[in-house]
Amino acid sequence: MAFDTTDKKLLELLQQDCKQTNKELSNKLNLSVTAVYERIRKLEREAVIDRYVALVKKEKINKSFVVFCHIKLVQHSQDYVMKFEREVAKLDEVLECYHISGDYDYLLKVLVTDMEAFREFMVKKLTNIDHIGSTHSMFVINEVKHTTGITIE
Amino acid sequence: MAFDTTDKKLLELLQQDCKQTNKELSNKLNLSVTAVYERIRKLEREAVIDRYVALVKKEKINKSFVVFCHIKLVQHSQDYVMKFEREVAKLDEVLECYHISGDYDYLLKVLVTDMEAFREFMVKKLTNIDHIGSTHSMFVINEVKHTTGITIE
């Protein structure tokens, strides 16, 4: 699928605020309401737009403690890998999990209330998953940038 | 702010799909449309809901290559730190940047087209920022889990 300048601008606007009315968008894009409507429908149909979501401020729900957690498996048989991935994906505290290159196998982004909650999470949940060899945690001191908006080139 | 079960369920639903009509939500929550409407307004007013965004599928816009990048600064004077943070936040390829504990100072999540684009990014953009000591890149082999939805407890 090819994007013209209008599509790119539209996607940019929707990534900033998807609750804008088509009329507002039509003004910003110098298009008719119908044209905006049809363009959005197309982007949805082609699954360029994956979904529309509300972003909740973690500070407001007492989940300000962010930890990145490296994990190494004891073994890399397909069984172990699949089992681990299935189990880790179930954990609510784990927002993201990536299989990565390098010294460790996985990188997890974990969201909890505080250090005590993180300890609980490690002891009771994470290390309860089988086949974990070692872990290494990095605590977020400050969030410098965090966006869900991708620039379309 | 305190959340009752309805608020939690509502936030959960909106984090999954914020384009549901209040009527749909009212059915799922066993409430009237107005009740849903007022609850959402309150969550917006209190900034529990930060914003509503469209999530774009990175594969569809040719930005499938994800890299986590560790960065160490040569020095940690406030000047250097602030300058680095300002500069790195400007880069479109950098979706997230965290000041973290551990061996490195920062962890970046970088989104580009491919390895070649990453090389370009490193050479032309990232390492052009002053005061960077060393970097260490981890390439994402597979995205096991990736959600923007936080579980409210």
Next chain:
DNA sequence: AATTATTTAGAAAATAAATCTATTATTTTA
């Protein structure tokens, strides 16, 4: 128990989305 908040429901008004038809651009191909 009475008074004051707050929350909720239902109806009405205002706004926006979705559909339809006609027109204008753009691309294809003969």
Next chain:
DNA sequence: TAAAATAATAGATTTATTTTCTAAATAATT
């Protein structure tokens, strides 16, 4: 290059949804 086909757009109409308003019900406070 011109004709035909396709795609994109505008404007009007219909349908659906949000927002506002008023009244009733529920919960909290005195």
